[in-house]
Amino acid sequence: MKRLVLIDGSSYLYRAFHALPPLSNDAGEPxxxxxxxxxxxxxxxxEQPDYAAFVVDAPGRTFRDDLDEQYKANRPPMPDDLRSQVQPMCDIVHALGIDILRVPGVEADDVIGTLAVQAVAAGIDVTISTGDKDFAQLVRQQEGGPGIALVNTMSGSRLDSDASVMAKFGVRADQIIDYLSLMGDSVDNIPGVDKCGPKTAAKWLAEFGTLDAVIANADAIKGKIGENLRAALVRLPLNRELATIRTDVxxxxxxxxxxxxxxxxxxxxxLYARYGFKQALRELGGTAATADGGGVRNTAAGYARSVAPAEDVPDAALSAPGEYDMVVTDEQLDAWCARLQACDxxxxxxxxxxxxxxxxNLVGLSFATEPGKAxxxxxxxxxxxxxxxxxxxxxxxxxxxxxxxPGKRKLGQHGKYDLHVLRRHGIEVNAYADDTMLESFVxxxxxxxxxxxxxxxxxxxxDTIKFSDVAGKGAKQILFSQVALDDATRYAAEDADITLRLHRVLSARLAGEPSLGPVYRDIEMPLVPVLARIEANGVLIDGAELRRQSADLGRRMLAAQQKATELAGRTFNLDSPKQLGQLLFDELKLPALVKTPGGAPSTNEEALEAIADQHELPRVILDYRGLAKLRSTYTDKLPEMVNPDTGRVHTSYHxxxxxxGRLASSDPNLQNIPIRTDDGRRIRTAFVAPAGRKIVACDYSQIELRIMAHLSEDPALLRAFASGADVHRATAAEVFGKSIDQVDPNERRAAKAINFGLMYGMSAFGLAKQLGIGRGEAQDYIALYFSRYPGVREFMERTRQDAREKGYVETVFGRRLYLENIAARNQGLRAGAERAAINAPMQGTAADIIKRAMIAIDAWLAGQGGQALMVLQVHDELVFEADADFVPTLLEEAGRRMVAAADLRVPLVVDSGVGDNWEEAH
Structure with a gap:
């Protein structure tokens, strides 16, 4: 059977424009x-179709504009950067041998609809290539004959039957027009029934069948949504006319x-050479030399993938509806156990x-052995x-x-949670092999x-079934144990099914990027059970100590309130930004140096810091807020988070x-305990070891600076680390032209600020602010630094250039960070992306190193009979709980594995400490 592909060109163009960053070729053309x-x-x-057409909208009014003057009235004009790409697009389409169709007075949708219906009548099978849901009204399937199918080339999804349309939208293809009429379309400025979304529209059409029947029964629909429907009745026939794709143009x-x-x-x-499309040029037989003559800036492989080249398009089966079993008898359980036993x-x-x-508590389990079978x-x-x-x-x-x-590979989505649940119910999972969350992340x-x-x-x-679809929302949400079994089966089995489908797609995509394989296979996946064990271990908390700290913080908060009242000359609510703003800016006439996004004077931390040297009150407010945050976030909160079954606090790592690639933690967030203040450090005294054991902390020393030395290969920086010298003092000696022993504390402080500041893209303005010096003096410091460490400057410029060309930067181990704004026209966005380009390889490599260390240490601890446990990971630090007499062994073995986690051009150094609590271990 012959096949016609109708390409929705207007949809393609806008989707590609918004899906990709602002790319340009070497000539600066978008x-x-x-x-x-x-x-x-x-x-x-x-796909080798027999016929094809690239259909685009013609300029000027269409019949829909005559029907409704407000139709598409709120749509902004085409951006200039997009407009300039229209003619090159047409040139490429024409050179590809595809007809371009523009018909005045009608939209591209109507041209496509007419051709599709005519083709089917002539015995030609039709595929409409689009991402526009409106075309679902045209889908039709004929047994053994031609039909009309929709393919979303970006996602690979396919709609080719009533069943597939029903699975996606909840209505049949012949109900799509009525469905769209009820919902309206904000993009085309078609007002539907207020608050009527996809679920409500599908529900009404399931009950009444057609839009006319919904209108006829409007009085029977209760509540506010019924009122909204009745208010929209006069509009709905026009909506239907606007939503109907014509097939008689x-x-x-x-x-x-x-x-x-x-x-x-x-x-x-x-054309491909001019616009830098290297892969497309290679497919034509263009030489590498020709291809490299012009390049697209920021055309990273990841961005190419986001528009789904042919080799990445998933099989249609991966987006089709599934068949799900509810297992409630022994016979069904036996059948599924046999199915699981038979699969790899x-x-x-x-x-x-x-x-x-x-x-x-476990409420149920779901399994999938092949796409669509769960x-x-x-x-x-x-x-x-x-x-x-x-x-x-x-x-x-x-x-x-x-x-x-161990011979059966298990797949999950954020499976660490499931490993915890199963372990607590007596089930150990071996060969947890793949996690779709991590496949996507890598x-x-x-x-x-x-x-x-x-x-x-x-x-x-x-479109998956959401938890709220089966359990409700807000105060009315029920536990999953209360969800009806039919609904629970559709939701839960779909979770396992979609996880398996996603793995099929994502594993193939990862396989297409060989450098990412080791990051996923050797770092992220082995870390899952390690983190699960750390979380399960938990850490012991001294509740009495935290209560003492809370009481002390409360007394000092009260003193700060009294001081603030005295300075203000009246009482006011320190927690009210409005009252504080009136006091500071209206009564005390302090300058409003920082504004909110709406233009009002801000009272946030930055704003108060900016005026703290002009009046004593802003500093008192800052002190009060700092105390209040410590109390509410940690000293009051941590005792409430102790697990009653274990007596410990169990954070979750993400x-x-x-x-x-840095790990984050929550419930509680232990990454953000402020350690630059005495009060913040005091919180760590409440993280304690049980009797007979000690807390051991092992922390990488200046790891990101060491990675900078490795990546930049700057000889002076390499020498400083190789000699074991204080690198900040060594930097100060280089910058200020002194011997190391002549460097004074202020010079070391300035060098430290430069060392760390440059990694985070700090400007001369930022350095001046941090050191309390003039901007010119700060610029001189930076110039001196780069004159002594030219390799660092070269590394930074090389990294920016690579990022602009590739669209991403990499860690030492191959992890990628894509930089969406590296070629942005907005200077602020572009500068932010350039700062990230320099910092990400160092921060990401540090994250990879400590993860590798955790995996190695966990494997060693497995054979130590519980004499030591890994209980926390915070930034570049690992915290353990160990038997007192095992501490020397732990320090030696853990330290050795941390040092061996990476082979850099400079040595890794680990600082370790031991104590009865976390703070003492520093």
Whole structure:
């Protein structure tokens, strides 16, 4: 059967423009949208259709503008950078041998709709390449005959039947027009029923069938949404007319006249070379020398992937609806156990009654063995009238073997939570092999959120069932144990199914980037069980000590309030920004040096610091806030977070948090305890060892500076570290032309500020502010620094240039950080991306190093019979709890593994300490 591909060119152009950063070629011409369109066209043409057309909107009014003067009235004009890419796009499409269709007076949608219907009537199968949901109204399927399918080339999703449309939108293809009419469209300025979203529209159409029937039954719909519907009744027929894609437009070309022409290779070669499309040029047979003659700035592989070249398009099966079993009998359980036994890998997920993995009770488990085949095994749904379920222990006993089997690869999405839950219920999981959250994070840490719902939408074009869909929202949200089994099965089984589908897509994408493989396989995945063990170990808290600190902080807060009242000459609420602003700026007439985004005087920390030298009150307010934050965040809060079952605090570590790879922690956040103040350090005295044990802290010394020396290969910096000298004192000696023993404390302080400041992109203005010196003097310091460490300057400039060319920077171990704004036209955004480009390789390499150390130390600790536990990771520091007589062994073995975690051009150094509490161990 012949096949016609109709390409929604206008949709392609805008999607590519907004999906990619502002790319340009060596001549400075914008190329972002063009680059995206070329990649999508290459993907389409690799499918070898018989006929094709690239359909775009013609300029001027259409019949819809005549129907409604407000139609698309709020749509902004095309950006100049996009407008300049339209003609090059048309030139490339024409050279590819594809007809470009523009029909005055109608939109591209109507041209596509007409051609699609005509083609099917002529026995030609049709694929519409688009991401526009409006086209779902055209989907049709004929057994053994031609049909109309939609393919989203960016995500690879496919709609080719009523079932697939129903799975995505909740309505049939023939109901899409009515569905759109009810919801309206803010992009096209079509007002629908107020507060009527996709779920409500689908619900009404499921109940009443058609828009006319919804209108006829409007009085029966109760509540505020019913009032909104009745208020919109007069508008809905017009909405339907605007939402209907016409299929009867008078066209000059028939579908069978849209044959693909032979490509104009010379013209394409010239265009690809001009705009720097190297891969496309290579496919034409262009030489590497020709390809390198002009390049797209910021065309990183990750950005190319974001427009899904053909080799990355997932199989249609990965976005089709799934078939899910509810397992409530022994026969069903046996069948699924046999299925799990027979497969080499499976995805799994747990459902519980709490987000706290250390206290959650198991409610059910789900498994998927192939895309679209999954089950849910409920074991703890206890709502009134809940169907009989298999006993939890019986189910766990049946599954224990497959979970323990090291020959079966287990897949999860943020599986560390599930490992905790299963461990607490007596199940140990071996061969936890892949985690889709981490696959996505390593593949491109900045491209997307890494939760399952976001990943499914991005990589599969699949809209998942949300937790709130089955459990409700807010105060009315119920526990999962209260969710009806039918709803629970659809939700839970889908989780396992989508995890497996995502793994199929993401593992293939990671395989296409060989340098990322070791980051994922050797660092992130082995770290999952390590972090799970650290979290499970927890840390002992001295509640009495924290209560004493809270009382002391409270007394000092009261004293600060009294002092503030005395300085103000009246009482006021120190916690009220409004009252404070009136006092500082209206009554005391202090200058408002920092403004809120709305232009009002700010009273945030930066604003108060800016005027603290002009009046005593801002400093008192800052002191009060610092005390209040310590009390509310730590001294009052930590005792409440002690797990009653273990008597310990169990933080949660997040691998997919910071794009650089740094771990984050929450509940409680132990990364942000302020240690530059006595009060902040005092909080660490409440983290204690039990009787007979000690707290041991091992901290990398100046690790990011050492990485800077390694990456820059600056001879003077390498010498300073190799000699074991105080690097800040050595830097001061270099900058100020003195011997090390002549450097005074102020000069060392200035050198330290420069050493660390340059890594974070500090300007002369920032250095001047930090050191309390003039901007000119700060600039002189920086110039002196670079004159003594020219390798650092060269490294920084080389890194900026590489980042502009590639769109990303890498750590020593190959982790990538994509920089969306590295070629931004906005100078502030671009400067921020350049600062990140310099800092990220150092911060990211430091993160990789400590993760490698944690993995090595955890493996060693496994054979030490519990004599020591790893209990905390904070920045560049590892904290252990150990038997007192085991401490010397721990210091030697942990220190050795931390030093061996990377082979740099300068030695890694670990500072260690021992004490009865965390603070003493420093």
């Amino acid at each position: 190329t972002g949208a063009l680059f995206g369109v070329v990649n999508m066209l290459r993907a389409t043409l690799k 008078a066209l000059e070309q028939a579908p069978d006249q849209l044959l693909l022409r032979q490509q104009q290779v010379d013209a394409l070669s010239g 890998e499976f995805a799994f997920d747990t459902e519980t009654d709490s987000l706290d993995a250390m206290r959650a 089950c849910y095994i409920p074991v703890g749904h206890d709502y009134p009238g809940a169907p009989t379920q298999l006993p939890r222990e019986h189910v766990l006993d049946a599954l224990r073997g497959v979970f323990a089997d 593949f491109n840490a900045t491209a997307s959120r890494h939760d399952m719902d976001s990943l499914a939408k991005r990589y599969l074009g699949y 691998q997919a948090g910071a794009a650089t």
